[in-house]
Amino acid sequence: MEQRIARTAWLVTFGAVLVLPVLLYLAITPAGPMWSQLSTVTGLLALSALACATILPSRLRSLTRAFGIESVLDVHRFLGCSAAILTLLHLACVVAADPAKVALLDVTHAGPAPLSATASTVAMLTLIVLAMLRSRLRLAYEAFRWSHVGLAAASLLFAGLHVWFLNKLVAHPVMDGMFAAIAALLIAVLGYRWIWRTMLDPTAEFIVQQVRAETHTVSTLVLKARTRHSGEVFDFEPGQFAWIRLDRSPAAQEHPFTIASAARRDHTVEFTIRHAGDFTKALPGLHPGSPVWVDGPHGAFTPGTGRTGVVMIAGGVGVTPMMSMLRTAAHRGDRRPYRLVVVAGRREELLFRDELAVMRTQLDLEVTEVLRRPVPDWSGHTGDIGVGLLTAVLAAEERLGDLDYFLCGPAGLVTDALDALSVLDVPLDRIHTEQFDMV
Numbered sequence: 327m328e329q330r331i332a333r334t335a336w337l338v339t340f341g342a343v344l345v346l347p348v349l350l351y352l353a354i355t356p357a358g359p360m361w362s363q364l365s366t367v368t369g370l371l372a373l374s375a376l377a378c379a380t381i382l383p384s385r386l387r388s389l390t391r392a393f394g395i396e397s398v399l400d401v402h403r404f405l406g407c408s409a410a411i412l413t414l415l416h417l418a419c420v421v422a423a424d425p426a427k428v429a430l431l432d433v434t435h436a437g438p439a440p441l442s443a444t445a446s447t448v449a450m451l452t453l454i455v456l457a458m459l460r461s462r463l464r465l466a467y468e469a470f471r472w473s474h475v476g477l478a479a480a481s482l483l484f485a486g487l488h489v490w491f492l493n494k495l496v497a498h499p500v501m502d503g504m505f506a507a508i509a510a511l512l513i514a515v516l517g518y519r520w521i522w523r524t525m526l527d528p529t530a531e532f533i534v535q536q537v538r539a540e541t542h543t544v545s546t547l548v549l550k551a552r553t554r555h556s557g558e559v560f561d562f563e564p565g566q567f568a569w570i571r572l573d574r575s576p577a578a579q580e581h582p583f584t585i586a587s588a589a590r591r592d593h594t595v596e597f598t599i600r601h602a603g604d605f606t607k608a609l610p611g612l613h614p615g616s617p618v619w620v621d622g623p624h625g626a627f628t629p630g631t632g633r634t635g636v637v638m639i640a641g642g643v644g645v646t647p648m649m650s651m652l653r654t655a656a657h658r659g660d661r662r663p664y665r666l667v668v669v670a671g672r673r674e675e676l677l678f679r680d681e682l683a684v685m686r687t688q689l690d691l692e693v694t695e696v697l698r699r700p701v702p703d704w705s706g707h708t709g710d711i712g713v714g715l716l717t718a719v720l721a722a723e724e725r726l727g728d729l730d731y732f733l734c735g736p737a738g739l740v741t742d743a744l745d746a747l748s749v750l751d752v753p754l755d756r757i758h759t760e761q762f763d764m765v
């Protein structure tokens with residue numbers, strides 16, 4: 327219910343930012359030549375899309391909880407690309423309205439309004455090209471992240487300056503008030519994201535309580551909220567994630583990790599992390615008492631309550647959200663059936679085997695272990711996730727469409743599982759996915 331209200335509120339907010347400027351403009355200005363009108367409409371829509379694309383990835387917890395991080399980022403990408411297309415259409419309409427204005431593209435002679443428009447467009451297009459070519463260019467995540475943030479800020483700032491220098495729309499008090507409201511919204515959201523959450527919010531402060539080795543390549547980080555905020559607990563839903571930083575600065579590296587512990591409303595929280603690169607490889611070296619900053623919880627990869635049963639398909643460290651769901655279910659005495667399929671490359675990479683064996687006695691839980699490649703002394707399942715495997719796992723379930731499905735792991739595994747579930751006629755709205763690669 328709460329989630330539905332939050333969704334509606336966010337949809338209304340984004341809808342208002344997207345269409346209000348155009349509606350107001352059309353309402354207050356007398357009809358003019360078509361191309362001129364169209365150039366203003368496309369320009370306003372581009373600016374609104376850019377503002378919404380900026381708000382979306384700003385780590386607003388109620389937003390990521392309402393829609394899930396994957397949908398939030400999908401819409402962010404869609405609006406970013408739409409802003410670029412609308413900007414190009416705006417330019418085409420400006421030239422169609424008055425062909426002499428093609429001269430404005432000459433940056434050596436252009437005034438501040440066209441110059442700022444050109445700077446904004448170049449920043450926006452560079453940002454999109456870099457985002458699309460990131461893996462092909464093998465751009466390190468941090469380099470990509472900072473170029474993305476810098477180019478987005480430049481694009482937004484220059485777009486605002488373009489409107490300001492034009493002095494056409496802002497000359498009207500209604501439009502001026504509307505631009506001021508959108509600017510205030512952006513400043514509030516960005517201030518929350520870059521100043522409050524990263525530098526000031528005391529509830530983001532944690533200390534390391536323990537670092538536990540799970541395997542040679544996976545560790546669990548146990549964090550405790552700082553004692554001076556002991557009145558508050560870290561309240562999250564199983565399956566949610568948080569960004570972790572080792573420094574208070576907004577320039578510090580930040581990485582997302584799923585909360586692996588039970589949602590118990592207490593002061594500790596656990597993250598199980600694979601040593602993938604420089605940041606995650608440094609985590610096992612943290613000492614008890616080291617400060618850590620946690621921005622979360624975020625996301626909607628959560629099973630909720632009252633459903634008939636939960637099927638979880640996890641690859642590698644993608645088992646972390648499933649562990650949080652199962653630990654929470656055990657803590658709450660949940661009687662629903664849970665069916666977990668875990669896939670790993672090698673037997674040693676199967677995580678939490680002992681704990682899952684204990685949980686099988688506490689919950690209606692069945693665990694199916696799958697190794698990618700066959701090994702001589704392995705009698706269990708091997709190979710990819712397919713219809714055959716899922717049919718065997720779910721043989722006892724009567725109505726597959728009544729269960730909720732959670733998929734987390736490498737892209738290939740998620741795609742295989744989606745294909746198999748589609749063959750089994752599982753409705754799409756019952757399937758939830760979380761991929762550990764945001765970009």
Ligand SMILES: Cc1cc2nc3c(=O)[nH]c(=O)nc-3n(C[C@H](O)[C@H](O)[C@H](O)COP(=O)(O)OP(=O)(O)OC[C@H]3O[C@@H](n4cnc5c(N)ncnc54)[C@H](O)[C@@H]3O)c2cc1C
Pocket residue numbers: 395467567580581582583584585597598599600601602603604605606607643646647760761762763764765
């Ligand atoms: C929602 C979500 C939940 C996750 N949960 C877990 C978890 O529970 N356990 C776990 O081991 N891993 C998890 N990950 C993956 C984890 O964030 C990356 O492995 C980690 O950021 C790698 O950082 P690195 O510097 O050590 O490695 P790098 O070598 O720098 O990165 C390895 C790859 O991880 C991705 N990545 C790096 N930094 C980030 C970032 N800040 N944001 C998004 N992607 C990034 C990039 O695609 C990069 O190619 C999760 C990712 C997401 C998006």
